[in-house]
Amino acid sequence: xxxxxxxxxxxxxxxxxxxxxxxxxxxxxxxxxxxxxxxxxxxxxxxxxxxxxxxxxxxxxxxxxxxxxxxxxxxxxxxxxxxxxxxxxxxxxxxxxxxxxxxxxxxxxxxxxxxxxxxxxxxxxxxxxxxxxxxxxxxxxxxxxxxxxxxxxxxxxxxxxxxxxxxxxxxxxxxxxxxxxxxxxxxxxxxxxxxxxxxxxxxxxxxxxxxxxxxxxxxxxxxxxxxxxxxxxxxxxxxxxxxxxxxxxxxxxxxxxxxxxxxxxxxxxxxxxxxxxxxxxxxxxxxxxxxxxxxxxxxxxxxxxxxxxxxxxxxxxxxxxxxxxxxxxxxxxxxxxxxxxxxxxxxxxxxxxxxxxxxxxxxxxxxxxxxxxxxxxxxxxxxxxxxxxxxxxxxxxxxxxxxxxxxxxxxxxxxxxxxxxxxxxxxxxxxxxxxxxxxxxxxxxxxxxxxxxxxxxxxxxxxxxxxxxxxxxxxxxxxxxxxxxxxxxxxx
Numbered sequence: 279x280x281x282x283x284x285x286x287x288x289x290x291x292x293x294x295x296x297x298x299x300x301x302x303x304x305x306x307x308x309x310x311x312x313x314x315x316x317x318x319x320x321x322x323x324x325x326x327x328x329x330x331x332x333x334x335x336x337x338x339x340x341x342x343x344x345x346x347x348x349x350x351x352x353x354x355x356x357x358x359x360x361x362x363x364x365x366x367x368x369x370x371x372x373x374x375x376x377x378x379x380x381x382x383x384x385x386x387x388x389x390x391x392x393x394x395x396x397x398x399x400x401x402x403x404x405x406x407x408x409x410x411x412x413x414x415x416x417x418x419x420x421x422x423x424x425x426x427x428x429x430x431x432x433x434x435x436x437x438x439x440x441x442x443x444x445x446x447x448x449x450x451x452x453x454x455x456x457x458x459x460x461x462x463x464x465x466x467x468x469x470x471x472x473x474x475x476x477x478x479x480x481x482x483x484x485x486x487x488x489x490x491x492x493x494x495x496x497x498x499x500x501x502x503x504x505x506x507x508x509x510x511x512x513x514x515x516x517x518x519x520x521x522x523x524x525x526x527x528x529x530x531x532x533x534x535x536x537x538x539x540x541x542x543x544x545x546x547x548x549x550x551x552x553x554x555x556x557x558x559x560x561x562x563x564x565x566x567x568x569x570x571x572x573x574x575x576x577x578x579x580x581x582x583x584x585x586x587x588x589x590x591x592x593x594x595x596x597x598x599x600x601x602x603x604x605x606x607x608x609x610x611x612x613x614x615x616x617x618x619x620x621x622x623x624x625x626x627x628x629x630x631x632x633x634x635x636x637x638x639x640x641x642x643x644x645x646x647x648x649x650x651x652x653x654x655x656x657x658x659x660x661x662x663x664x665x666x667x668x669x670x671x672x673x674x675x676x677x678x679x680x681x682x683x684x685x686x687x688x689x690x691x692x693x694x695x696x697x698x699x700x701x702x703x704x705x706x707x708x709x710x711x712x713x714x715x716x717x718x719x720x721x722x723x724x725x726x727x728x729x730x731x732x733x734x735x736x737x738x739x740x741x742x743x744x745x746x747x748x749x750x751x752x753x754x755x756x757x758x759x760x761x762x763x764x765x766x767x768x769x770x
Contacts, residue, residue, distance in 0.1 A: 312360035312390040317418035319389055322379050324427050325349060333380045334513075335520065341464035342457045343520060345372060346407065350425035351397040354409065360390035373517065397421065398450070402469060406448035407523075441642060444476040447523075455523040462640050466656040472620060472640065491533040491552055494540060498528035567644035569617045572624055573597070575648035576615075579662035580744070580758060583652060591635075592663075592742075592758060593628075594729055596722065601628065603635050608740060609731070611635045626650065664744050664756060673748035675721060678728055681753055682721075685769035691762040695739070697732070705732060707739045715739050730755075 328339045328349055340348040352372065359378075360366045363386060369375050382388065394413045399421075401408050412418050441461040446454045456476065459465040465475070498506040499515070501522040509515045519525050530544045535552065543549045581593040595601045595615065603610045613630035624641040639660065643649035652658050673681070682699040686708075689695070695714060698706045707714045717734035728745040743764055747754035755764035 312358055312366050312392045313415065314360075314390045315415055315418060317415060317422055318359065318391040319387075320422060320427065322375075322388060325376075326379060329376065329380075333376055335516070341459050342468065343516075344457050344523075345520065346398055346400050347457055347468055350427075351399045351410075351421065354396035354398060357395050358392035359388050360392075362387055362389045366390075366392075372520070391418075393418075400447070404448070405446075405474075407450050409450065445470055445474050446476050449523045453524070461642065461651075462653075463651050463656045466653050472625065472653065477622075491535045491541075494532035494534060497531050500526040500528065567624075567641075569619070569624065571644060572617055572626070572641060572648060575644075575662070576626070579648075579665035581650075582661060582663050583655070584659045584661075585655065585657070594742075603630065604742065608737070609733075625653075664746070664758060673753075675723055675728060678745060678748060678753065679721060681748070682730075685766040687755070687764050688767050689741075689757055689760060689762055689764055691757075691760050696767065697764075705734075707734065707736075721745075 328336060328345075330336050342348050345352045353369075353375070355372075356368050356370045357375075358366055358368055367378065369378065378388065393415075394411050396409050396411050398407055399410050400406075410421070412421060442458050443462050443465050444456050444458045445465060446456055449455050459468075462472065462475070492512070493515070495512075496508050496510045497515075498508050499518065500506050501518065502524050503526075506528050507518055509518050527546075527549075529546075530542050532540050532542050533549075533552065534540055541552070543552070576595040577597050581595070583591050583593070590605065591610065592604050593601055594604070599614050599616070600612060601615050602612045611630045611632040613628060613635070615629070616627045618625045618627060624644070626639040626641070628635070628637040628639070630636050637655070638653040639650040640653055641648065641650050648662065650660050652660050679701070683701045685699075687697040687699065689697075694709055696708045698708060699719065700706075703718055703720060704716060705719050706716050715734050715736035715738075717732055717736075717739065719730060719732045722729045722731070730743040730745060732739070732741045732743065734740050740759070742758040744756045744758055745753055746756060753766065756762070757764055
């Protein structure tokens with residue numbers, strides 16, 4: 279059961295459409311004791327955001343495929359609700375609740391609920407589901423406040439690659455079940471960390487060439503050790519399993535594989551063999567590189583992180599395990615970094631001298647390029663810029679310093695000012711024959727380039743230059759602040 283649990287949750291991760299349908303009869307009863315509740319109106323309005331206009335679950339809003347984690351809580355059914363007309367209704371499932379909401383109109387809508395009622399919530403301290411009893415409107419409002427519905431903003435932007443992570447949760451009976459996220463970013467947005475990830479997480483049945491198989495419907499499934507349920511489509515399968523914690527198939531069943539052949543599956547091992555055969559030897563979700571590869575990529579590029587509020591930080595890594603963080607023309611902090619392994623991938627732990635800039639990055643791709651995601655700020659976009667591909671073997675750091683002082687230097691985007699670099703590690707910014715400001719500079723070595731910091735007495739002229747090439751006594755320099763070329767002028 280546990281082995282198949284991981285397998286079926288992986289399969290369901292790519293089932294992207296959920297239809298809200300039910301054959302259960304909605305019970306209307308005018309004698310139920312309900313109270314008007316703003317909280318139930320808020321709940322249904324917020325729950326509606328999990329669904330599209332057709333009543334199908336919006337995949338982007340439901341990465342865990344489970345209402346408790348994608349929404350915040352689930353009602354313990356049945357619950358008793360009332361319409362604005364005073365008519366009451368007994369709701370026996372999430373499907374019925376969604377059907378009623380989507381059938382509502384401006385003149386007929388839910389505005390009341392009977393207290394007390396119970397909800398299923400997740401306790402992050404015990405890593406378990408628990409039942410909470412809501413006795414009044416005040417307690418209902420407190421539940422919604424804990425869910426942060428009012429304060430929630432769209433600040434988690436995750437990429438779409440399928441690199442699944444699984445998390446084991448304890449259910450109400452004390453048994454483990456598994457939720458699966460498409461990648462670590464979605465899990466982190468829900469408040470989990472890499473320490474919560476299960477090391478056993480099945481890959482899905484979708485390869486780069488398409489789906490490996492599909493079920494021949496109808497099939498029967500067993501949910502939470504209950505009676506078998508027949509589903510007639512992928513949509514009904516996802517719908518039926520959305521609120522379930524334990525899922526099992528009734529075998530044997532037939533599947534259609536890529537060549538349109540129908541194969542009978544008699545046990546879970548046969549199903550898993552089909553999946554493994556489909557994806558071959560690909561280790562989806564496994565980062566296949568060495569720490570030295572990551573180190574090389576880190577120090578050969580600058581790394582920019584962009585936040586939704588337009589803040590940007592630039593990271594510069596050095597081979598001695600240190601790094602610097604800057605924003606625009608200001609050096610914010612420096613620190614040390616460590617490359618750690620875990621869960622078949624790598625994590626870069628960033629310990630800054632200013633703790634507010636501490637971070638941890640998880641490696642998501644490591645082949646011809648390095649791609650990473652911030653765990654502390656999963657909503658941010660992290661990417662490399664100004665990578666140095668050719669070394670500076672033609673010039674030592676001493677030779678570069680001489681070449682810098684032999685010329686004056688001009689930013690092509692602001693060529694009215696000239697930088698005069700002095701051998702004593704000072705510089706002047708000159709407009710015509712007038713010194714505008716002065717400052718100091720230093721030069722640091724990266725693996726394939728030099729990084730020059732210019733600390734001016736005027737913040738307008740703070741800059742960082744990447745000396746990316748040195749050929750026959752000429753320097754190729756990029757300003758990382760203005761993202762433009764620095765050219766030489768009046769060379770001796």
